[in-house]
Amino acid sequence: MKQEVRNITDQKEYRFTFQNPGKIVFGKGAIKNLKYELLALGVSRPLLVTDEALAGSSMVASVKAALGSSLAGVFDRVIPDSGVELVNEGAALAREVKADAVVSVGGGSSMDTAKGVAVLLKKNIKDVRQVIGFFKVKESPVPHIAIPTTAGTGSEVTFMAVIKDWEKNVKSIIVDNAIIPPVGILDPELLLGLPPLLTASTGMDAMTHAVEAMISTNHMPPADALAGHAIGLLIEFLPNAVTNGSDLEARSMTLIASAEAGQAFQNALVGVVHALSHALGGMFGVPHGMANAMFLAEGMAYNLPAAAPRLAAVARAMGIPSSNNDQKDGEAAITKMRQFSQSLGLPQKLSEVKVDPARLEDCAKLALADAALFTNPRRPSGHQELLQIYRARL
Numbered sequence: 001m002k003q004e005v006r007n008i009t010d011q012k013e014y015r016f017t018f019q020n021p022g023k024i025v026f027g028k029g030a031i032k033n034l035k036y037e038l039l040a041l042g043v044s045r046p047l048l049v050t051d052e053a054l055a056g057s058s059m060v061a062s063v064k065a066a067l068g069s070s071l072a073g074v075f076d077r078v079i080p081d082s083g084v085e086l087v088n089e090g091a092a093l094a095r096e097v098k099a100d101a102v103v104s105v106g107g108g109s110s111m112d113t114a115k116g117v118a119v120l121l122k123k124n125i126k127d128v129r130q131v132i133g134f135f136k137v138k139e140s141p142v143p144h145i146a147i148p149t150t151a152g153t154g155s156e157v158t159f160m161a162v163i164k165d166w167e168k169n170v171k172s173i174i175v176d177n178a179i180i181p182p183v184g185i186l187d188p189e190l191l192l193g194l195p196p197l198l199t200a201s202t203g204m205d206a207m208t209h210a211v212e213a214m215i216s217t218n219h220m221p222p223a224d225a226l227a228g229h230a231i232g233l234l235i236e237f238l239p240n241a242v243t244n245g246s247d248l249e250a251r252s253m254t255l256i257a258s259a260e261a262g263q264a265f266q267n268a269l270v271g272v273v274h275a276l277s278h279a280l281g282g283m284f285g286v287p288h289g290m291a292n293a294m295f296l297a298e299g300m301a302y303n304l305p306a307a308a309p310r311l312a313a314v315a316r317a318m319g320i321p322s323s324n325n326d327q328k329d330g331e332a333a334i335t336k337m338r339q340f341s342q343s344l345g346l347p348q349k350l351s352e353v354k355v356d357p358a359r360l361e362d363c364a365k366l367a368l369a370d371a372a373l374f375t376n377p378r379r380p381s382g383h384q385e386l387l388q389i390y391r392a393r394l
Contacts, residue, residue: 016220018267022157023183024259028248030187031147034066034103037183041143043101044070047094049114050105051078059149059190063105073097075117081164081171081281081288082109087128091120101143104181105190107202108153108288111146112161115179118144128163128174134371137176146181149190151241151254152202152289154209154262156184162278162288170282170366180266186259188252196242200344203238203254205289206230208277208296209261211337213268214317215303215310216375220268227264228317233257235318235340242344271376273299276389279367286353293346294353297338298389304330307377350393360390 025033038046048071054060055076064071075090094102094117102121104114116128118141123131131137146156155161161174191199210227213219233253240250276299277291304311304327311330316322320332347353350360364387367373368380380386 016218018220018222019177020157020263021177022180024157024186025183026186026256028187028189030185031063031066031190034063034145034185035068035070037145037185038070038101038143041101041145041182043143045072045097045099046070046101046103046145047072047090047097047099047117048074048103048105049078049090049110049117050074050076051107051110052076054106054110054149060105063103063147067103072099078106078110078113080109081285082113083164083166084128085166087113087116087120087163088126090114090117091126091128094121099142101145103145103147105147105149107148107150108155108162111148111153111155111181112163114144114146115141115155115161115181116163116174118142119174119179131176132163132172132174134175137174137178140178144181145183145185147185147187147190148255148258150194150198150202151191151251151258152205154206154258154265156181156186157259157262158266160266164282171278173371184259186255188248188255191251191255192248193245196245196345199245200238200242200346201287201289201293202258203234203241203289204293204296204341204344204346206254206258206261207234207238208273208292209265209270210234210257211296211300211314212270212273213261213264214314215300215307215377216268216271217377218268218375219310223264223268224313226260227268228313230257230260230264231314231317232319233260239343269375270372271299272302272373272378272380272386272389274372275367275370275376276386278370278372279363280355282366283359283363284353284355286355290347290353293341293344294348294350294393295389297334297341298392300330300334300337302385302389303377304334305378310377348393350390357394361387364390
């Protein structure tokens, strides 16, 4: 890795931009700092955004307790793959209760919904479709404190929000530096008891962020450092988090890994695995982490001809000793990743997640148009290449 960094920085035209503007507050019981963080941001009436499944949970109750009388209201209608209408409804409620900030509690859907709500509240517009796309937000939204309850999406540190258009069955994204939450509170106690399947799938989402950041055409040394460390933590601690949900160390380390992977991929970006997963989620409702887990090894294999040195770096991050042969090390990383995903008890076949094989060609066409492919090391010549990857999991 040292040789690689020296070589690329010796190139006169080599340059990169790395940003990490958010603040992370990590630790057992960290949500107790919530009121202080709101005060530091100069706000006093936050809207709490969470999902239906968490609404009556002890973790949401603890956040409400931390907010006390400052809580302006609660929007608890978020669902997996939260859509444009829910974002619009959340913003309407925020206006009604005169909220001046947003606190999100949950996984990626809750945090992404809250990002949209914060933007609409600041810009005083009613439809999030007006800011879907790249760099349309432009101004800072109202302050948003993100509190993840899964270790996977890394949305608490990223500049994007995935919002589903349920009418068209496609996932759209908001990408803008302005929507990075100014504060992310990482409290591992909130993850204790998370179900094994959700722990595994969200953990593999973080793994995919880290791996794709490392092999991206936009890879860079600081993102490599974060991604490589995240991969090592997930290899070591994710199995324990899955099998023993009360293991606080495993929960802590996977939560840190998720944030590291999020910081890595928001700078280096992602690739073919995310393109495949976005299309599956849009057309069939396959959970994002589950789709990423299913296709991570396949995506690595697809990219091997174009990214052997980068996959060799992934192998080293996974703890695989170097053979001084990038091709062999890349192959070893693919084999170990496939075995790792299987060991977590995640679905390995599309039939297990109710995907209709007859519609896979349309899904491949949708994936081919995904922006995630812009930084993939191997550019598909057509949708048939992506269809082949899908069919590998039939």
